[in-house]
Amino acid sequence: MTIEENASLRTLNTFGIDAVARRLARFDSLDQLEEIARRTTAFAERHLFLGGGSNVLFTRDFDGWVLLNRIPGVKVVKEDENHVWLQAGAGHIWHDLVLMAVANGWGGLENMSLIPGRCGAAPMQNIGAYGAEIKDVFTSLRAYHLRDRAVVEFTLNDCEFGYRESIFKSKEKGNFAILDITLRLDKKPNINVGYGAIASELEAMGVQNPGVADVSRAVMRIRQSKLPDPAVLGNAGSFFKNPTVSFAEGERLKKEFPDIVTYPQPDGVKLAAGWMIEKAGLKGFVQGRCGVHDRQALVLVNHGGATGSEIFTLSEAVISRVQALFGVRPEREVNIF
Numbered sequence: 001m002t003i004e005e006n007a008s009l010r011t012l013n014t015f016g017i018d019a020v021a022r023r024l025a026r027f028d029s030l031d032q033l034e035e036i037a038r039r040t041t042a043f044a045e046r047h048l049f050l051g052g053g054s055n056v057l058f059t060r061d062f063d064g065w066v067l068l069n070r071i072p073g074v075k076v077v078k079e080d081e082n083h084v085w086l087q088a089g090a091g092h093i094w095h096d097l098v099l100m101a102v103a104n105g106w107g108g109l110e111n112m113s114l115i116p117g118r119c120g121a122a123p124m125q126n127i128g129a130y131g132a133e134i135k136d137v138f139t140s141l142r143a144y145h146l147r148d149r150a151v152v153e154f155t156l157n158d159c160e161f162g163y164r165e166s167i168f169k170s171k172e173k174g175n176f177a178i179l180d181i182t183l184r185l186d187k188k189p190n191i192n193v194g195y196g197a198i199a200s201e202l203e204a205m206g207v208q209n210p211g212v213a214d215v216s217r218a219v220m221r222i223r224q225s226k227l228p229d230p231a232v233l234g235n236a237g238s239f240f241k242n243p244t245v246s247f248a249e250g251e252r253l254k255k256e257f258p259d260i261v262t263y264p265q266p267d268g269v270k271l272a273a274g275w276m277i278e279k280a281g282l283k284g285f286v287q288g289r290c291g292v293h294d295r296q297a298l299v300l301v302n303h304g305g306a307t308g309s310e311i312f313t314l315s316e317a318v319i320s321r322v323q324a325l326f327g328v329r330p331e332r333e334v335n336i337f
Contacts, residue, residue, distance in 0.1 A: 001025060001035050009066065012053045014116060016234035017308045019058035019337075021066040028070045028091070030151070030179055033144055042067065043146040048337065049177050051091065051118035055125060055236055056335045059308035069120050071179060074100060083184050085139065090120025090178045094127070102216045107189020108137040110216040111198075114223045116230070116237060120178040124168045125333075126161045130219055131195030135161040137183045143168075143176035151179065163270075164241050164333055191215060197222055226296040234302030235293065239315060240273045240330040253326060273322075273330050274298040280321045287314045312336065 007024035010016055025042065027033045036042055046064030050056070070091035078085035084106055088097050094117050098109045111132035121127070122134045123141055138161070141154050160167040168176060189212050193199045201218040202210050210218070228235050242263070245253070250269030253260050257279070261272035277283065277297035284294035289306035291314070293299040300311055300318075315332060323329045 001027070001032055001039065003040070007066070009053075009058060009062065012050060012066075012068070013056055013058060014052070014054045014230035014234065014236055015057055015302050015306075015308070015311065016230070017058045017302070017306075017311075019308065020061040022061075022063050023065045024068070025065065026068040026070055028072065030071075030144065033177060033179075034149065036067065037146070037149055040065075047174075049120075051121045052093070052116055054116035054230070055121065055333070056337060057236065057308050057311055058337050059312050060337075062337060067177070069118070069177065071120070073180075077182060082187055084187060085182055085184050087180050087182045088119040089180050090118065092119045093117075094119055094122055098216065101185055102213050105189070105212060106185035106187060107191070107212045108132070108183065108185040110189075110212040111192055111195070111219055113216040113219040119181050123159055123161075123178065123181055124166055125164050126159075126166050128164075130198055130222075131192050133161070134183070135159075137185060139182045139184050141181040142179045144179055145176055147175065152176070163244065193218075227299060228293055228295075228301055233293075234304075234306075235299050236334045238274075238298040239300045239332060239334050240277070240298055240318070241333045242270050242273045243328050243330055244268045244270045245328060249328075253328075257326075271326075271328065276322050276326055276328070276330070277318055280318075280325050282318055282321060287317065290314050292318065308337075 004024040007021045009021055010018040025036055027036060042065040047067060049067050049069050051069055071089035072091055073089040074092055074097060075087055076084055077087045095114055097119060098113050101109045111130040115127055115129055127134050138156050143152055145152050191210055198218050201222055202214060207214045244265055246268050250262060261275040263270040274297045282292045283297040285292045288310055289303050290311045291301055291303060293301050300314055319330050
């Protein structure tokens with residue numbers, strides 16, 4: 001186990017923010033995590049488990065421990081005629097897991113192609129894209145309880161998944177380190193092309209009877225056409241959630257803005273935050289060294305040298321402008337530190 005003092009986080013977050021962690025440690029296994037628990041006071045102090053750094057914004061130096069979860073590995077743990085169960089280490093790159101599933105023809109992950117980050121963060125955020133969420137394929141995960149120093153298994157219901165939410169972001173926030181996740185994938189996939197531009201992209205690709213590989217490729221083409229590469233332009237993907245409002249509020253907005261993009265939900269109407277930000281005149285907006293991306297208004301970008309505080313201030317301006325126009329307050333998806 002190696003501990004770094006005053007470690008730069010610039011290469012460990014996709015915004016490229018040059019924050020500093022007072023202490024930084026990495027673990028590749030449960031044994032190494034338990035060694036950190038035995039030999040340090042990390043869990044008694046302020047601490048942050050960091051995967052791919054693709055959903056965080058550091059607005060200041062982190063006065064505590066940053067713990068890099070790099071537990072590797074993917075294996076089939078169960079299989080029957082219709083399904084296969086995959087277990088992935090929390091440190092395994094999410095998109096690599098998607099590509100493995102697609103290569104084998106297993107369905108369930110293809111709509112979530114190219115989502116950045118690692119597998120351990122997937123259930124924390126209940127990640128999703130193009131009409132699919134991890135909860136749709138999730139069966140269980142194992143996590144290490146930091147206080148009790150014990151491994152606990154969580155089922156689908158235990159995780160209390162919501163829209164970009166889970167128990168790990170609410171009442172159990174900061175109490176667990178996720179070790180691995182288990183997902184159930186379909187050997188006879190149900191192809192989902194009804195969300196966003198997937199159907200039209202497949203048509204442009206000349207695909208009439210798509211399989212999981214076709215859907216994955218279409219999703220990647222769409223994402224690459226809209227979303228900036230963090231290696232070129234610092235960003236954390238979608239910075240804001242799509243807000244959900246009541247049916248009555250949805251009707252009000254539809255009357256005032258007939259072209260508003262909405263998605264019916266069991267408990268209301270989900271609004272397309274990117275459309276709202278663009279309608280507010282902010283697509284491509286630049287504020288100092290950061291701005292709103294000119295191809296996808298949900299994405300805030302670091303044009304070079306921006307601090308986390310500058311990006312946070314920009315997000316405040318976006319929220320204020322959208323709320324003033326629509327009467328709806330967007331919520332940040334990115335975790336702020």
